[in-house]
Amino acid sequence: MRSALKIYRVFEWIKLIGIWISGISLFGMMMFIVVDVVLRNVLSDSINGGFEFVQNYFMPLAVFPALAYVYSSGVLPRMDLVLDKFSVPIKRILIFIMVLLEIFILGLIVQFTWEYAVSGLEREMSFPAAGSLYPLYPLFFLIPLSFALIIVENLFILFRNIIERKPSFLFKEK
Amino acid sequence: GGDEKAGGESSDETITLRAATGLSAQHGWWSDTMVPWMEKVEELTDGQVQFETYTGGELVSVPDEGDAVLNGTVDIALVLPIYQPDQFPMAEVTMLPLAHSDTLIGSNAWKALLNSDVELKDGQTYQEMMFTDFKVFPVSTTQEYSISTTGKEFDSVSDVKGTSLRTPSRIHEVYSDNVGINSVTMPAVEMYDALSRGSFEGSYYSIADWSGYGFQDLFRYTLTGINFGHFNSFIGMSQQKWEDMPENVQEAMEQANEEVFKPGAEEWINRSEELIEQNKEDGGKFVEFSSLDQEVQEVFTTGIEDTWMNYANMLEEQGLPGNKLIKLWRDLIVEEGGDVPDGLKNIE
């Protein structure tokens, strides 16, 4: 468990980088829209392509890099009413099945979104804004990447539940 | 679609095709072209072909219809190539502004362009260059786009400069830039709210499409007699799926397409007439372009000419036959009874 914790610390660093990318994007998005509103009202001219940039660049950057951090923060909802009533061994088996199912489904999502990203790259998918085209495909790669990080988190959770006696949905309980 | 649905050789097996659009079921292209087309195909094949329909983005969203057809998510769909200028850079040609046209002229020219055998580059026609993976059934374009405002009028050149209009496509942004109109980009669903509260002054829009977002209540000044292009669409199928269809089905589909093409275009005209009537009753003004101040007319017209050249250059820079394309489009528009500014008549 100790060496796992060490590796997990590196992984936590990666997640922190992710949430900072998202945090800066979120703050940037706020400022960008505010500047757009001010320009439109003062100069009656908005940032050309403003809404396209917000939706295609700022939103994905604000959401996806943070997902792995969000996942391990314990904020994601589930109905724990029934699970808590089971005995520890049964609870443990259930959590095992859940985590494996989670990994399987996330694996599929990674595969599908990766294929989409690769095809986007091949076609150099772009979006029109302000009279020209801006590349979109680099952002597609954020998605398989962020879901892959959640798989890594789940592998840690799986490992923890093998080693530790107390079953849990989180690698590190708060 | 599913594997059991391939028609193959036998011609009496029922073929169920999955048809989709990201547009609402009430959109004219769906309700007055696609639906009649499907009904006609069912009728002509005595029910051998059946359609399962998905509208309003419940299966495929705008502008993913083309991809969905090619990757087999659906069998057939209304494809809107202008929304993907990165994939179909030459589709925007129908959005180029004109001196004169109407829904029928625009529609016929679009159909002629899709069927054109003029070789644009490396011996390839327009359709081969842009839509080679698709079986294309041309459908009517929209009515011509107009400029409508919530009240702002264009009495002098200074009225035009700095007016803020929503631009629905890349061509309109180029055009706005050329005439000094400030472009506002915004999703269509946000527009009603922003317009009604005066966030900006108007939009390029086709009158027949107003009701989709309730703009008939907002627009009070519309410029007619000058045309800001036609939005296009086609019913698309993958080339492979098309080849799987039995011959009698292929014939039925072609015939049905012939039959629904014109009524589909006329629906836009009917819709716009009703809306113009209603808008006039509510105090809306429709101003003929030729009645505007001479200098104002010149600003708009010069903008049209510049936009054509900008578009051609943009395509040439991508290695596409921009110059040949705009000449072909000009000739088709003129052939069908439309008109372009004089400056464009002489380009060679």
Place this chain on the structure above:
Amino acid sequence: MDNVTIIIIILAMVILLLLTGLYIHSVLFATGIIGLILLEGFSFLPGLLGNEPFDRVASYTLTTIPLFVLMAQFILQSGIVKDLFYIVHKVAKGKNSVLGILTISIGGLLGAVSGSGTATSASLGQVAIPELRKHRYSSRLAGAIAAAGGSLSGIIPPSIILILYGVATETPVGQLFIGALIPGVLVMIVFIAIMLIYYRMEQKETYEEADKDSLIQQSDKVTFIRLFVVSLAASIIVLIIFVGIYAGIFTPTEAGAVGAFVGFLAALCLGKVNFEFLKVSLVETLKLTGMVMLIMIGAQIFGRFVSLSMLPRQLIAMLDPIMGMPALVLIVISLVLFVMFMFIEGAAVILMSIPVLLPIITELQIDLLWFGVFVGVICTIGLITPPVGLSVYAVAGVSGIKSDAIFRVGMAFAIAALVIVCGTMIAFPEIATFLPDSMSQ
């Protein structure tokens, strides 16, 4: 396997996986994907699902979710609302029930600037729940108050749901907004009434536990000047948002960004901005945003399954024998929609059901505008019903209160609003059509 068998298997799976405690978004992902495999086979999936996560997130309209939450965080971290609740408590002379009424009313007020019930619920959850808890509300009731108050944004204009409906049915959005005003306020009144009943019941049970000392201690800390500054700051924020939207300076969507920015400025003026302030505000906002987005992506995938299974159509086909009785059809439709909104995210329900419902509504000669408002009310209620109640999850996410507990109270709010407001709307359609009619003349 035929569609009906597949639908039954998948619905059973949904319930089973929910009960065993799988994350909600994972339940939707898993059952949606398995359902699609059963219906269409595996090869169909990549083309259908590969672009789903990106398309769902890359939306301008959805910027309201992170930005309104960010505004709430800025306001919360600068202590403005906490002090405001204290003032109200003081004015109400210790009548704690006023705080609940205040929270729901603020939800309605915020609804007039926000289009998204989820975002408003999260904001309310952050600022109101700690105060409600201090004033002897149980955690589940406090959570339900915040969720219900926030869900009002779904029906009180501007409303994303009404916009989607207007687009799908070509009904003027402005008229829908006006029509939704009275029913929206009615939903609010019902929520307040239910809240008061719950509150009374709880006070009888838990009177002994009240901890009056902490309340008094806390109140001593607030000075008069501080109160003045805080009231001023709060009024300015609200004023800027309202005036900004209604004077056309910015759109309701942009109001999210402007609101967050003004909240940030207020915190700056109150001297609260430092690294910790920014870190906490941003991270908390991102947690909630990530959660909502994951569920929305899951709901979208599940919605694709529902759509391809023809479930809505099969439900509607069963209505055929009762078409002669419009009121009965409407009651059935509202129950079906209620169930759909329970399981599926609101926008997805609108998009998948309107094509099926519209022909029936037209045949029954029901006013499209009225029906839009009606659907909006049911959708709003769906935000607080299990298992997919985004408002409740938003509140649970920010407050740490278990969603099951909130749902149990939320369900009472929901059923009361469904019976009373929808019933009133069927009996007296004028409450939705009267305002738009009189305005258009």
